[in-house]
Structures are given as structure tokens and as C-alpha cells.
Amino acid sequence: MNIIIRKAEASDAKSMMGLIKELALFEKAPQEVTVSYEHFVDSGFGENPVYWAYVAELLNLDGTKVIVGFALYYIRYSTWKGQRMYLEDIIVTEEYRGKGIGSRLINQLIQVCKDSALKGMCWQVLDWNTPAINFYKKFPSVFFDGGWMNVQMDT
């Protein structure tokens, strides 16, 4: 299995959106994906990007390539910790899980943090998502913090 991890480009957007919808289904909330494809492309690959991503690309023996996962982040500013990476989504398509692709994506992001002087990564996980929690526990210096509620307001 020949998989490379590389920076996402605009031409990956369609595959990435497919994986986002797959994850929303797994998280039991497919109707919550309301972002338009144009806004997704412009926000990451337009003139003023507000997110960045790395993809896992499978190279098939016949020369074709397919995106089987990605990790997408933005810069968060914490008034306590300063600039940190916020991991918005990490997704590996179901068929390719358990093969170390997620770890390679996370390790790539750790490298980006080091190169950009971001002092840490943070993200959220659903408290019932045991496979994801166990996956994250494999990394050194990871810690979990409960007791918070997310608040949202439409404007």
C-alpha cells in the first residue's frame, strides 16, 4: 500500500468534501453539513485562507490516485496559551482505517506545529467515540478535559 501525506490543494476539495459527509453520517448528523462547496474551496484555497489541510493519497498500481483521508486545521488563539493549532477534522475513510494513516497525519501536523512555533494542538472528541479516544491516547502528552459545554448562536 503506497500512501503519501502531502499538503492539500484545491483539486483535492471534492474528495475532502466527500469524506466530511461520510464522517457526519458516522457522527449521526448528516443534516448538519450546510456549508457550500464554493465556500469550502474559497476558505481553504482562495486569496485569504482560514484553514489548511494535509491529505493521505493512495497511489494505485495502475497509476490512479485516490484521497483516503485528510486532517484540516486552523490557528486558534488562546488567551492563556497563545497561538495553537486547532485540529478541526481528521478523517480516514472506513476501508483504510487501522493502517496507521491517521497517525501519519497527526505526526505531520505535529511537525507543522514545530515548524510554525505553534505551542500545541487542540481539538474535540465526542465522549461516546471510544475508537477515536483510544487512538488519541497513543500520542505522548495528550490530555482530555471535560466539564465544558459548546455554545452556538446563529447570527
Place this chain on the structure above:
Amino acid sequence: MNIIIRKAEASDAKSMMGLIKELALFEKAPQEVTVSYEHFVDSGFGENPVYWAYVAELLNLDGTKVIVGFALYYIRYSTWKGQRMYLEDIIVTEEYRGKGIGSRLINQLIQVCKDSALKGMCWQVLDWNTPAINFYKKFPSVFFDGGWMNVQMDT
């Protein structure tokens, strides 16, 4: 009481940092504020800002001015919802709470969302912080979402 809400400037940074430390004490975690003052100023008021803020400024009768609160945000990218405002901190110093200053700050941010085509605001609240939860409930279309854990990793 003459209070204006205005965009924060670099010269407000010292007062803002004082309020950040006051809030950390209230949240029982003063030792968690590890960001340097220089990083705070550069991240908000340097060449490539990653956050923006509005301050509540009290004008005293003798002509002196004092910052009694602020709200600080950055742009979050949600793969489900697109670009949204993430409210990192909203603080009003204890003596001036209950006077509508927090509401004025939130209303200012709602206006910023509308002007910038950000489709919503989101933030977090500690589940034991009843005064804050009751304050947020006053705004229309606010909803609370439990069941998530925050995950952090030092890099």
C-alpha cells in the same frame, strides 16, 4: 456611567492582559496563563493578526479612561458550517458586572458577524458556571451542546 464599545488597539493590551488574569483566577486556574505579553500583543496587533477584540471603555468624570471589559475572537472554520466567529473570551471586571456591558459586547460581535458574512458565533462555557450560562441564555437562537471532550497535546 459613560461606557463606549470600540475596537481594541495595541495600547489596550496591558489592561486586557490584566482582565485575562482576573478571569483565570475566577476559573480556578491562574497558573494556566503561560502566554507572554509580547506574543499576546503581536498576535492581535502585529503584521499578521490572528485575533481581534472589542473593549468596553469607561470614561470617568475627571477625563480618565479605564478598560472594564473586552470580547476577543478569531475566525473558526467548521467543515460543517463554514467560517464562523469563535468567541475566545468575554470578560467584564467584577465591579462592573450586571450593568449590561457584556450584552453590549456580544451585540457588537453579532454586528461584526453580519458585516463579515460569518454565519454564526460559537464558544465554550464551563458547565458549573451558572451565572455565565444564564447570561448567554438571554440571547436569541443560542443553544448548548454537551457530550464533547476537549483534547490537548503539547508539541
